[in-house]
Amino acid sequence: MLAALAWRNLWRRPQRTLLSVLSVAIVSGLLVFILSFQNGVYGQMKETTLRIFDGYAELQANGYADDPSLDHAIADPASIAQQAQKARGVSVAAPRVNGFAILANGPRSYAAVVIGVDPDREARLSSIPTRIEAGRYLQHADTDSAVVGDLLAKNLGVGVGGKVTMLGSARDGSVAADVLQVRGIYHSGIPDLDRSILEMPLQRAQVTFQMQDAANTIALGGPSLNSVDRALPALRALASRAGVALRDWQQMEPAMSDEIDLKYLTSLLFYVALVLVVAFIVLNTLLMSVLERTREFGMLMALGMRPGQIAGMVWIELLALAAIGCAIGVAIGGAITFWLQQVGVVFPIDPKLLEQFGIPTRLYPSLSALSALAGPGALAAAIAIGGLVPFGRIRRLTPALAMRAA
Amino acid sequence: MPRRLVLTLCLVAAATPAWAAQPSADAILQRAFDNYRAKNSQSTLSMTIHRPTWERHMGVRAWTRGAGDALVRFTAPAADAGNATLKLGNDTWVYNPKLNQVIKLPASMLSQAWMGSDFSYNDLSKSEDLISQYTHRIVGSEQAGGHAVWSIEADPKPGAPVVWGKVVLKIRDDSVFVEETFYDQDMKPARRMTVDRIASLGGRPYPVVMTMHPLDQPNQWTQVQTSDARFDVSAPAYLFTLSNLQNPRS
Numbered sequence: 001m002l003a004a005l006a007w008r009n010l011w012r013r014p015q016r017t018l019l020s021v022l023s024v025a026i027v028s029g030l031l032v033f034i035l036s037f038q039n040g041v042y043g044q045m046k047e048t049t050l051r052i053f054d055g056y057a058e059l060q061a062n063g064y065a066d067d068p069s070l071d072h073a074i075a076d077p078a079s080i081a082q083q084a085q086k087a088r089g090v091s092v093a094a095p096r097v098n099g100f101a102i103l104a105n106g107p108r109s110y111a112a113v114v115i116g117v118d119p120d121r122e123a124r125l126s127s128i129p130t131r132i133e134a135g136r137y138l139q140h141a142d143t144d145s146a147v148v149g150d151l152l153a154k155n156l157g158v159g160v161g162g163k164v165t166m167l168g169s170a171r172d173g174s175v176a177a178d179v180l181q182v183r184g185i186y187h188s189g190i191p192d193l194d195r196s197i198l199e200m201p202l203q204r205a206q207v208t209f210q211m212q213d214a215a216n217t218i219a220l221g222g223p224s225l226n227s228v229d230r231a232l233p234a235l236r237a238l239a240s241r242a243g244v245a246l247r248d249w250q251q252m253e254p255a256m257s258d259e260i261d262l263k264y265l266t267s268l269l270f271y272v273a274l275v276l277v278v279a280f281i282v283l284n285t286l287l288m289s290v291l292e293r294t295r296e297f298g299m300l301m302a303l304g305m306r307p308g309q310i311a312g313m314v315w316i317e318l319l320a321l322a323a324i325g326c327a328i329g330v331a332i333g334g335a336i337t338f339w340l341q342q343v344g345v346v347f348p349i350d351p352k353l354l355e356q357f358g359i360p361t362r363l364y365p366s367l368s369a370l371s372a373l374a375g376p377g378a379l380a381a382a383i384a385i386g387g388l389v390p391f392g393r394i395r396r397l398t399p400a401l402a403m404r405a406a
Numbered sequence: 407m408p409r410r411l412v413l414t415l416c417l418v419a420a421a422t423p424a425w426a427a428q429p430s431a432d433a434i435l436q437r438a439f440d441n442y443r444a445k446n447s448q449s450t451l452s453m454t455i456h457r458p459t460w461e462r463h464m465g466v467r468a469w470t471r472g473a474g475d476a477l478v479r480f481t482a483p484a485a486d487a488g489n490a491t492l493k494l495g496n497d498t499w500v501y502n503p504k505l506n507q508v509i510k511l512p513a514s515m516l517s518q519a520w521m522g523s524d525f526s527y528n529d530l531s532k533s534e535d536l537i538s539q540y541t542h543r544i545v546g547s548e549q550a551g552g553h554a555v556w557s558i559e560a561d562p563k564p565g566a567p568v569v570w571g572k573v574v575l576k577i578r579d580d581s582v583f584v585e586e587t588f589y590d591q592d593m594k595p596a597r598r599m600t601v602d603r604i605a606s607l608g609g610r611p612y613p614v615v616m617t618m619h620p621l622d623q624p625n626q627w628t629q630v631q632t633s634d635a636r637f638d639v640s641a642p643a644y645l646f647t648l649s650n651l652q653n654p655r656s
Contacts, residue, residue: 071457071459100518102500102509102511102512102515104507104509104510107510109509109510109511109512110512110514111512111514111515111518165505165507165509167500167502167505167509169518169519169521169522170522172460172462172522173455173457173460173462173521173522173523174462174485174486174522175485175486175489175502175504175521175522177502177504177505178505179505
């Protein structure tokens with residue numbers, strides 16, 4: 001009964017109602033797109049950055065995070081990697097030996113991180129194998145081969161086919177020395193990696209660094225960051241069974257995680273402002289209409305309606321208006337976002353600049369229930385709460401006075 | 407009579423070495439370095455590296471020349487024999503027999519562990535920094551084992567390229583190091599070298615057993631025991647050359 005009345009009231013002033021609905025719809029649609037876009041960009045940024053080298057999560061020897069030395073090693077990485085690959089959402093688990101050594105080519109020498117890798121698994125996890133600028137990536141049958149970053153190669157003055165000498169400390173404290181042939185030079189776009197990382201075959205690294213069959217870390221990859229994130233509980237159980245530690249992407253890249261949190265926080269301020277402005281515009285309209293309708297309310301009271309019922313009716317009008325606006329906004333905003341999610345968005349920004357931040361040139365929004373409903377939901381809630389304000393005024397009305405109002 | 411007394415007193419004062427009355431921190435430190443390494447030295451040592459899961463014993467021969475140059479050769483175990491480190495002034499090279507190659511250490515490696523021990527290359531190559539890059543003051547003295555022991559605090563000079571926040575040394579009155587504590591930039595003690603035995607060696611009192619303890623790793627230490635040392639015997643100049651590093655003549 002109240003709802004029917006409210007609905008009829010809404011369309012007594014179709015122009016005003018439509019304007020309010022439209023402003024709610026536009027802002028809702030905008031919020032759907034912006035949130036989805038933000039999620040999409042950060043998601044791509046995370047995935048691109050993590051896929052270069054880290055992987056989406058990592059198993060590592062206990063104590064390795066605090067003291068990344070060869071001493072903190074996983075004794076049986078092969079079987080743990082095999083079990084990790086069985087976790088739903090994890091498609092590849094790549095054991096690595098992480099050593100530290102001086103690389104030398106003639107009189108030139110530089111300190112570098114030497115990573116022993118399984119070439120086949122690495123190709124499914126890291127994008128370094130696809131970012132080879134000269135030569136080729138490591139292959140299964142390689143023994144004394146290495147790939148180095150372009151900056152490291154330049155510093156050492158070594159090209160494809162050249163030899164680098166490696167000198168470091170093995171796990172048992174003895175000297176780890178080896179001569180490797182550079183098969184390929186990669187360019188990851190991350191200067192820190194390009195300047196400091198040499199990859200060599202895992203087995204050779206295990207021999208050189210006296211690791212037996214051990215490894216320091218097992219990098220984990222999957223079809224998407226989300227799929228690996230969803231596998232974290234299973235991986236955590238595996239880690240505690242196997243006596244190793246699990247690190248998720250936030251722990252591996254805390255700076256990136258913090259940066260994204262900060263960006264969400266600052267844009268949240270903007271969203272709150274947007275929601276408040278629209279809510280106030282709609283409420284302003286409501287207050288005006290309540291004032292205008294004082295006579296009408298007096299009449300309804302004279303007919304026997306209680307003030308609470310009248311206030312409820314006005315509130316339902318407002319809720320209906322907000323619901324319609326939000327629904328239209330979600331539908332149109334969602335449709336546009338969904339379409340852009342298929343075709344991508346290209347901004348006229350220098351691709352090299354974007355590469356620095358791990359952002360690809362073509363950006364894809366990522367529509368989810370959360371990104372579609374959070375903004376419009378907040379807007380509807382703000383309007384619903386603000387709509388309680390006229391209650392006080394309506395409750396104070398008396399039929400006689402109200403009917404005499406202008 | 408009073409005149410002669412004054413004169414005598416003056417003469418006595420002049421004849422007395424300055425340190426006996428009022429030793430300066432700089433002088434105490436310099437004499438301890440001189441006692442430790444003399445103009446040049448040849449020594450034979452053994453180094454024990456202790457870790458929670460393993461322990462290694464290494465044989466070492468070392469030569470020093472002046473304040474800046476040093477050659478260290480490993481003689482045992484077989485896996486490490488032949489490895490050598492040469493330091494000339496600020497430059498450090500290492501030789502590895504398996505590679506048969508001399509490699510100059512990049513500056514970024516100097517803070518790394520030296521041959522897997524708790525000493526860094528810096529301990530070898532920057533030992534002189536303690537004199538030249540720090541200011542020194544006496545912060546205390548005590549009596550121990552019939553000797554006076556000075557505590558000297560060394561603070562980095564402004565802008566000095568050093569890694570420690572400060573270093574506190576304990577030096578006996580016969581110029582023997584007793585203890586050395588290294589503080590990080592937050593002024594927390596990071597590692598401590600203790601002298602576990604002092605004996606007469608090469609005709610002087612000498613810290614024959616020294617142990618370096620990284621203070622954040624309780625079950626980890628490196629001990630150096632000097633079994634033989636000769637001081638101020640002239641060493642041939644070819645000893646401190648890159649070609650001798652790679653192809654030892656002796």
